[in-house]
Amino acid sequence: MTTNRQFRLARRPQGIVQRSDFDYVAEPLRDPVEGEVLIQVLYVSLDPAMRGWMNASTDSYMPPVAIGEVMRAIAVGRVVASRLAGFAVGDHVSGLLGVQAYAYSDGQRLSKVNPALAPLPLYLGALGMPGLTAYFGLLDVGQPKEGETVVVSGAAGAVGMLVGQIARIKGARVVGIAGGADKCRYLVEELGFDAAIDYKHEDVAAALKRHAPQGVDVYFDNVGGDILDAVLLRLAHGARVVICGAISQYNNMSAVQGPANYLQLLVKRATMKGVMVADYYPRALEAVMAMGGWIRAGQLKTREDVVAGLDTFPETFQKLFTGANNGKLVLQVAG
């Protein structure tokens, strides 16, 4: 047998994550015990939520990763040894396998995935957690109606690009907010967004006025901070604000910047509500069937940014926060 390699959390990061926040260790592999399966990790999903899991906060929806523990991450892999009924060597699986080359599992929250139906990274994107987040966050929480204007931030990211396309499929006008001319061009020309706002080079408030002259009916927020405040000032009557994340705030050393314009909820009779993807796991099949159908029909495009090399984890993870990633960021651990 070979050796495992693992990123273990060494300390709580202050601000931007550093390589020194982790111990990158080698561990001898053992055979799985009865009721256990050994999985070779192939692709690790890198998600903004992981930054929150590194903090000591007790107010989150999941316990923090303990110091010394393997960094938590969703991943897909292949079963290489099994003493667990229902899982055979060669099966492909998805689950919270962690940032490591091999993982043991008792089968809890482990799902089989089929590489013949879709490339494996897709199970970490449109057919995985980001897909469910986009689908249910938009349709169940945001509830866009035909002809309404939907604005999504982090629009070129894993969740945002799906949100915008689903909104289009449902007949809404879609405005994406992203960083940089290339991403904005991609949203409009490749994904069919009605408009895109480059927050790095445009005045977001002025651009919103131009692109959403009737106001914003649904705002799907992945970023928080100043962009959330700008959109709050442009809400239409009865708007729905879907809080999915706040990537602009995750590396803050001080407190989160709360939305100063939240009283617009009152002025505009608007609702602000969070979407927590775990609540929708029981309905996962509905989303995966819809998304899969749209992908096959060519109505929904996906884009994965696959970076090779487990050892690049700390630096590759940063791409999420600098905006250097194009689409769903995935770490390729093995082929």
Place this chain on the structure above:
Amino acid sequence: MTTNRQFRLARRPQGIVQRSDFDYVAEPLRDPVEGEVLIQVLYVSLDPAMRGWMNASTDSYMPPVAIGEVMRAIAVGRVVASRLAGFAVGDHVSGLLGVQAYAYSDGQRLSKVNPALAPLPLYLGALGMPGLTAYFGLLDVGQPKEGETVVVSGAAGAVGMLVGQIARIKGARVVGIAGGADKCRYLVEELGFDAAIDYKHEDVAAALKRHAPQGVDVYFDNVGGDILDAVLLRLAHGARVVICGAISQYNNMSAVQGPANYLQLLVKRATMKGVMVADYYPRALEAVMAMGGWIRAGQLKTREDVVAGLDTFPETFQKLFTGANNGKLVLQVAG
């Protein structure tokens, strides 16, 4: 005929309202023209929302009071001359009569009130705008269920004291947040709140943990700022946050302090929604009948803080922001 006295907005207040922000002028009265009614103002309602109407902001639910215009306010009065069908001399009416001794009206948004059924100041409180705000904000937006924990801030104010009592009537546990031991004692001993937190002398976060050990199911927020942030950290799963106002922020010279802990909406699958009383005017009768019934049955207590003298307006208005008022603040203009 006599002379009118009016508070006209002289300039946009910076921070705390000053007497010098108004011109206190005398105007000769004229006879009403055809289709008009002349009303002697008896009681003027002093409400936190008036502070917002003094600002130039274009993002509010009502146009600002123009410079030179009589300060906008809800009031009750008595018709002293009428050339408007349906309104006779001696009728008592309620409407946006302004901070002045006499008002002309074309009958728009003017309602008759009956002094034989309830004291006139009550039509500015429990049977008026604050009553509708409390009733619909709590029941329609907050939707407390029996046995749930409802927390209300500004709990000894015009709206808050009603919110807490209605929540009790509906079978909820009620915790009020107010400033000072006297107000807190009043909430528990006189109004039957289950607990009260004195934010001026207690650690609100610690007190919430003690008084809402299972978390807060409904939070009715009148104050914003640090107290909103403290309650957000104690929300129960599926909580509803009703945004009614943010009196702690209305005199800010700089930006409003947004709720830094708003991501708890996501963690706790909670909803934040505004209540705008004007939306409920078509259903006013429902609230007034319910509130009137509870008052007659002794289940709902009201408290009006009546200050005599139109000329005291700028100073009396300050009581709302220093917390010096006890219950619904009303300016008595005439007997």
